[in-house]
Amino acid sequence: MSTGDQRTAATLLRMYGRTYAEEAGIRLRDTPQPLYRLVVLACLLSARIRAPVAVAAARCLAEAGIKDPRRMAGATWQQRVDALGKGGYRRYDERTATQLGDGAHLLLDRYRGDVRRLREEADGDPGRLRKLLQELPGLGPAGVNIFLREVQGVWPEVHPCFDAKAAEGAARLGLPRASGALAGLVKHDDAPAFAAALVRAALDKEVAEEVRKAARKGT
Incomplete structure (x- = not known):
């Protein structure tokens, strides 16, 4: 994995790393x-x-x-x-x-x-x-x-789980699409939030662009 990929993943997680369960008020x-x-x-x-x-x-x-x-x-x-x-x-x-x-x-x-x-x-x-x-x-x-x-994050047998929609978000960000490669960019406990953030990037191209710009600037 490249330093650039790690920086992009960290930026995405910081800016949009919130699971949908958290948004719904579920303490999973x-x-x-x-x-x-x-x-x-x-x-x-x-x-x-x-x-x-x-x-x-x-x-x-x-x-x-x-x-x-x-x-x-x-x-x-x-x-x-x-x-x-x-x-x-x-x-x-x-x-x-x-x-x-x-x-x-x-x-x-x-x-x-x-x-x-x-x-x-x-x-x-x-x-x-x-x-x-x-x-x-x-x-x-x-x-x-x-x-x-x-x-x-709580059922280890399904980790890593980065489906096609998460992979679509990864592609928009210039990240690898494979589940194993994506899992390697973040800590195990951060995988659900990272996956949710990738989905947000897939659903909204402005999210992906914002993250790419912030990652390039190091902000």
């Missing part, structure tokens, strides 16, 4: 509630909707007390729709409210409401983990990528 740990809230956030972010809106909707669900599968399943469809709408998540609110309810029931029935049991069933196999996660309604390949990017 390997415990049931934060992991479930991350599943919900990944579902919301995977729709064709702006990330800040998805993050706001996730916060509104939490503010409504809907923080775990039992409460999600116990909430009425309208209560879920209303919470999503309060966060501005209106285009997909009705479909998503149904998917979240169905997903909560599946987690309760199959894993007793604990996402860690899904992980245990995967038995350390990232491919198997992806397949099991995609069985949750509303969590397709894009949503699974989001979940794994964020959870890699």
Whole structure:
């Protein structure tokens, strides 16, 4: 890895190194509630909707007390729709409210409401983990990528996780695209925030340009 790549990575991390979980008010740990809230956030972010809106909707669900599968399943469809709408998540609110309810029931029935049991069933196999996660309604390949990017700091078996969207951001910044190479640019604990920052660079070319200029100046 070059000194320039390390400088660019450090600049990106300093300027935009904040996970989407953090933005949604989730203190991510390997415990049931934060992991479930991350599943919900990944579902919301995977729709064709702006990330800040998805993050706001996730916060509104939490503010409504809907923080775990039992409460999600116990909430009425309208209560879920209303919470999503309060966060501005209106285009997909009705479909998503149904998917979240169905997903909560599946987690309760199959894993007793604990996402860690899904992980245990995967038995350390990232491919198997992806397949099991995609069985949750509303969590397709894009949503699974989001979940794994964020959870890699607490589930070591999925590290490094820099998917195609993160690689797109890396290319804009002139960084290597391979997961292993990107992981080598930051500390292990910083991988989730670095991945999120790369995604921001992929979504907004002005972010990438701002970081490149700051890295060149050493600011």
